Amino acid sequence: MREQEVLGLLLQGCTNKEIARQLRISDYTVRDHVSSLLRKSRVKTRVELMARCVSILLPGKSNRPPTSVGLRNESAYT
Structure with missing residues (x-):
């Protein structure tokens, strides 16, 4: 439980x-x-830990580079 609190912070x-x-x-x-x-x-690092958590918390995101379609979709939100 405490680890989860630490991770959240x-x-x-x-x-x-x-x-x-x-x-x-x-x-x-x-x-x-x-x-x-x-x-x-x-x-090995806090940054890697946070990146792993974010990738788990944001479904649909993958480690693959975005396709041109993905880029168009992403730019629609910015």
């Missing part, structure tokens, strides 16, 4: 210190939770 762009303050836990505990999340997700 990571996705909001919080630093370990900010997460520790908000959850009222030590910086070391946050570091341990982040390390555990990285290990479980089989990634």
